[in-house]
Amino acid sequence: MRIPKHIGVIPDGNRRWAIERNLSKEEGYNYGVDPGIELIRICKKLGIEELTFYGFTMDNTRRTSEQRKAFTSACIQAGYGAINEGSNFLVVGDTKSPMFPDELMPYTSRKSFGSRNITVNLLVNYGWQWDLKGLKNPENENKKSSTKKDIISSLKSKDISRIDLIIRWGGRRRLSGFLPVQSVYSDFYVVDDYWPDFKSKHLYEALKWYDKQDITLGG
Numbered sequence: 001m002r003i004p005k006h007i008g009v010i011p012d013g014n015r016r017w018a019i020e021r022n023l024s025k026e027e028g029y030n031y032g033v034d035p036g037i038e039l040i041r042i043c044k045k046l047g048i049e050e051l052t053f054y055g056f057t058m059d060n061t062r063r064t065s066e067q068r069k070a071f072t073s074a075c076i077q078a079g080y081g082a083i084n085e086g087s088n089f090l091v092v093g094d095t096k097s098p099m100f101p102d103e104l105m106p107y108t109s110r111k112s113f114g115s116r117n118i119t120v121n122l123l124v125n126y127g128w129q130w131d132l133k134g135l136k137n138p139e140n141e142n143k144k145s146s147t148k149k150d151i152i153s154s155l156k157s158k159d160i161s162r163i164d165l166i167i168r169w170g171g172r173r174r175l176s177g178f179l180p181v182q183s184v185y186s187d188f189y190v191v192d193d194y195w196p197d198f199k200s201k202h203l204y205e206a207l208k209w210y211d212k213q214d215i216t217l218g219g
Helices: 014-020 033-046 065-085 102-107 128-136 148-154 200-211
Strands: 006-011 050-057 088-092 119-126 165-169 187-191
Touching: 006 033, 033 050, 033 065, 033 200, 050 065, 065 088, 065 102, 065 119, 088 102, 102 119, 119 128, 128 148, 165 200, 187 200
Parallel strands: 006 050, 006 165, 050 119, 088 119, 165 187
Antiparallel strands: none
16 A cells, blocks of 8 residues: 555544534544544554644634633643654744744754654644745745745745645545645545544545545646
């Protein structure tokens, strides 16, 4: 089976999962931490080199203060979980905003922990406009044309590689601004179950589907 080098993860459905269980929306986020850690463990065993998790976006911070606190806490726990599992760990997001948690600030440059046989990226207080802001740099605009290398080097997320496969839990069929440059040729797989209901079979089914895709990168 052909295994993707880099998988992007959109862990959606936490709030809907909570509502169906008569919980408050914010309670759903905490139940999304352990699935992320389990996914890291499985991917390490399979030899997948890189994982990028969609934590929360700048748009998400418009939600209620209770929800903001809950998903921020969940992202902090998830980050520590990735560190404890052993990884090359990086957090990418707007650190100049008060919405960025201080606890994750030390990891905005990549750090290596433990066995380090997997790279894990976590998007926190991320926005696609923020990520692409460097493309508006006058130095770039004065060029007749920007090369692929120029574009990538201008990204706030430049230390995250191209994504082979994106898996979105929760049934939605949209990218929601997830790393627009790195995902330009990604295959996109949707799991209808909510993220807190993660099962290993979700990943294996996605990998079986991916193995059948014709990967041409436009060629």
